[in-house]
Amino acid sequence: MARNEAVWEHAVRRPEVVWRRAAAGEATYTAVHARPVATPAEGVQAVAAGWATCHVDAGYDPNTGNATYGAVLLGPEGVFKAAANGKLPGCFTPLMAEALACKEALSWLKDRNESEVDILPDCLVLRNAVHAVTTPNLSYVGIVIEQCRTAMVQFGEISFSCPYEKSTMLHAPIVAPTYRNPLKKLVSDASSPTPVNRKQTPAFSDEEKIEHMRFAQVKSKKDFVHYKRVDGKVINVVEGVELHTEIFDVEEQMKIVECVYKYQQLGRKGQLRARTYYEPKKWMGCKGCTIIQFGGCYNYAVDKNGNPPGIIRDEEVDPLPVLFKQMIKRMVRWHVLPPTCIPNSCIVNIYDEGDCIPPHIDHHDFIRPFCSVSFLSECNIVFGSSLKILNHGIGEFFGPVSVPLPVGSVLVLQGNGADVAKHCIPRVSSKRISITFRRMDESKLPYNYKPDLELMRIQPIIFRPLQFKESSTPQKVGKNEKVVKHDKPYYSSHAHATYQNIIAANEEFPPLSKASVLQARTRVLII
Structure with missing residues (x-):
């Protein structure tokens, strides 16, 4: 100057x-440019001195169904402590995104060992629903809110309030561009873009919504790798092996097991066709599994009539049970099996402790892919282009790749995993059931085979965001209604009631049953 x-x-x-x-x-x-001293953030309303506050927000794009969440944790004085953000799977509405965002925030806070915190979502409807006495019956949001309540119990002191009281704060913002930047602050008041006109969207039943939601939770592993030189070429011998979980819930698994045991009893009483049920001789001193086969008769070895291994076209076995056909529909609809290879036969293996399946490659009378579903207990399946038999008498086998098969999981084999690598089940330590579904080659079909119209033209589910009305008033549920949690398979009176209908084909397979709805309410995005 x-x-x-x-x-x-x-x-x-x-x-x-x-x-x-x-x-x-x-x-x-x-005075004009200096950085101000940190002060409590605007809108923070801690309910007690010394509590941290966590602001939670979500974003939702109705065109793609993509959703994101963000959470910012402030100390008792309003000073920044930490933040988290990520994508939210399985969201069908903005309110659903807000509820799942809250659930993710609770999980994050629990992992940080935060004991006293005030949760501050910007959704007034969500806040009111959490404080409500009941949860909307058969509602996605109700399911997630119930899980939020369960998670909140794990904290020492926690409150759930809303920093705003605007009536416009009803749901997460519908702003598509913010999906690409979860950290960007989302607009959540009257300045939000106009919501989607829900009158123009198709109506979905509760069953369809639940099926979409459960389908979104399926977990798949398809990256198994083991390279081996075969016929002069180095190849991945387990290419084509897939493992899918969360396909069948606990209640469904229990009904399937009961169906298998029912047919086992019928077989022992001689009430099934001759080749449907049999207990094979011991294999090299190791007891084999009890076998029940449906749809087509498969011969494991040369029989007394001189028939070679493969499908015996002039023998008949019992048709696929209705419950098994519902399993096939589920796996095709949920993209586990392709619609071009819908199974029309299956073999049930019932293992006792010490039973095993020796190394083999499935016969080419069955086209690929095929799949096997596991029940009752977990075991390992061993793969390899050459498998070692360590002990003939007790079913000990060794191979380079061992894959655990969780209870209820679906193992799919195709490609090298089905045609190059052998596979086997070493002796099991407890009772186990597996159901292997396969499609017979057209040229090997039994002479009296008739296509099952129920299994024709099954199409995979098309995953798309579901739009439906959100009620700002929670629906009442019965006083005696309880949400049941299951940490392991169990047997219930409901299952025994439906048990009598399994053979008579009086009941459709879940997810369209009330039992599966109950299970879905307890299993969605567990923290």
Whole structure:
């Protein structure tokens, strides 16, 4: 300033004048540009001194069904502590996104060992629903809210409030571009874009919504790798092996097991066709599995009539049970099996402790892919282009790849995993059931085979966001209604009631049954 006046005005100020002007300029600049001292964030309403606050928000794009969440944790004085964000799977509505965002935030806070915290979502309807006495019956949001309540119990002290009281704060913002940047603050008030016109969207039943939601939770592993030189070429011998979980819930698994045991009893009483049920001889001193086969008669070895291994076309076995056909529909609809290879036969293996399946490659009378579903207990399946038999008598086998098969999982074999690698089940330590579904080659079908119309034209489910009305008033549920949690398979009176209908084909397979709805309410996105 003094230099400018000397150059342009030919005036030189005294030192004390220059100093006073410099001090005043510094003070003015500091007042305008200095970083303010951290103060509690606007809208923070901690319910008690010393509590942290967690602001939670979500974003939802109705065109793609994509959803994201963000959570910011502030200390008792409103000073930033931590933040988290990510994608939300299985969202069908903005309110659903808000509820799942809250659930993810609770899980994150629990992992951080936060004991006293005030959750501050920007959704008034969600806040009211969490504080409500009941949960909307058969509602996605109700399911997630119930899980939020369960998670909140695990904290020492926790409150759930809303920093805003605007009536427009009803749901997560419908802003598609924010999906690409989860950290961007989402607009959640009257400035939000106009919501989707839900009158123009198709109506979905509760059963369809639940099926979409469960399908979104399926977990698949398809990256099994083991390279081996075969016929002069190095190949991945387990290419084409897939493992899918969350296909059948606990209640469904129990009904399937009961169906198998029912047919086992019928077989022992001689009430099934001759080749449907049999207990094979021991294999090299190791007891084999009890076998029940449906749809087509498969011969494991040369029989007394001189028939070679493969499908015996002039023998008949019992048709596929209705429950098994529902399993096939589920696996095709949920993209586990392709619609071009819908199974029309199956073999049930009932293992006792110590039973095993020796190394083999499935006969090519059955086209690929095929699949096997596991029940009752977990075991390992061993793969390899050459498998070692360590002990003939007790079913000990060794191979380079061992894959655990969780209870209820579906193992799919195709490609090298079905045609190059052998597979086997070493002796099991407890009772187990497996059901292997396969499609017979057209040229090997039994002579009296008739296509099952129920299994024709099954199409995979098309996953798309479901739009449906959100009620701001929670629906009442019965006083005696309880949400049941299951940590392991169990047997219930409901299952025994439906048990009598399995053979008579009086009941459709879940997810369209009330039992599966109950299970879905307890299994969605467990923290």
